[in-house]
Amino acid sequence: MKVIIVKDYQTASEVAATEMLAVVKNNPKAVLGLATGSTPVGMYNLMVKDHEMNGTDYSTIETYNLDEYLNLPMNHLDQSYRHFMDVNLFNHLNINKENTHVPEGFGDANEACVAYDTKLAEIGGVDIQVLGIGSNGHIAFNEPGVPFELGTHVVTLDEQTRQDNARFFDSIDEVPTHAITMGIKSIKSAKKIILIATGSNKADAVYGMIEGEVTVDLPASALQDHENVVVILDEAAASKLTK
Numbered sequence: 001m002k003v004i005i006v007k008d009y010q011t012a013s014e015v016a017a018t019e020m021l022a023v024v025k026n027n028p029k030a031v032l033g034l035a036t037g038s039t040p041v042g043m044y045n046l047m048v049k050d051h052e053m054n055g056t057d058y059s060t061i062e063t064y065n066l067d068e069y070l071n072l073p074m075n076h077l078d079q080s081y082r083h084f085m086d087v088n089l090f091n092h093l094n095i096n097k098e099n100t101h102v103p104e105g106f107g108d109a110n111e112a113c114v115a116y117d118t119k120l121a122e123i124g125g126v127d128i129q130v131l132g133i134g135s136n137g138h139i140a141f142n143e144p145g146v147p148f149e150l151g152t153h154v155v156t157l158d159e160q161t162r163q164d165n166a167r168f169f170d171s172i173d174e175v176p177t178h179a180i181t182m183g184i185k186s187i188k189s190a191k192k193i194i195l196i197a198t199g200s201n202k203a204d205a206v207y208g209m210i211e212g213e214v215t216v217d218l219p220a221s222a223l224q225d226h227e228n229v230v231v232i233l234d235e236a237a238a239s240k241l242t243k
């Protein structure tokens with residue numbers, strides 16, 4: 001793992017955006033692996049700014065997102081990760097929406113998982129995968145304990161996650177109980193991975209990911225044996241590292 005430590009969130013976003021733009025500018029047909037959550041928003045803003053200022057072309061770029069809620073209530077479709085990606089990135093680029101893939105949150109979920117992994121296998125893995133990390137070391141919706149061998153699969157959201165997300169809904173009863181997520185195996189099929197973590201609440205997870213043992217108890221530790229991972233940290237998230 002290559003570890004880059006910078007002073008703050010804005011600088012981490014700049015480093016991450018530089019990594020993404022290098023791939024996009026180098027290969028008009030690049031396949032990007034994208035993530036939701038608050039962490040990548042700064043990077044997406046910079047990609048949009050770059051597109052507006054420099055006209056960077058996304059017309060033949062393809063994207064795959066990590067995860068999606070299953071069976072969102074119709075009055076809360078604005079909480080879908082598809083919507084998040086449209087609002088934060090896709091609507092502001094000259095990207096063909098047909099080339100943007102987010103796991104299907106309605107219909108037969110098992111079929112959607114197989115379809116997603118089939119597409120990922122066809123392309124031979126994304127060129128660059130963006131990741132955040134949960135304070136418990138999760139990546140995408142792969143919570144502690146999930147086997148590393150799983151491809152895209154359905155997860156039951158744990159109570160804590162549903163409570164954390166209840167603020168976006170009218171009540172906790174409306175928070176979906178299930179989601180669809182790329183598995184660790186699908187994530188590791190990426191040719192390159194950039195993981196961004198900022199803030200002191202991520203420091204323990206970051207320490208475990210980089211210096212701890214490889215264990216399903218800390219899903220991000222599975223990245224240790226991937227040959228091309230860049231971890232971008234601010235000083236707070238890096239504060240527990242010893243090396």
Ligand code: PGA
Nearest residue numbers: 037038039132133134140
């Ligand atoms: P965050 O979430 O970017 O909102 O901190 C990261 C994650 O849970 O993967």
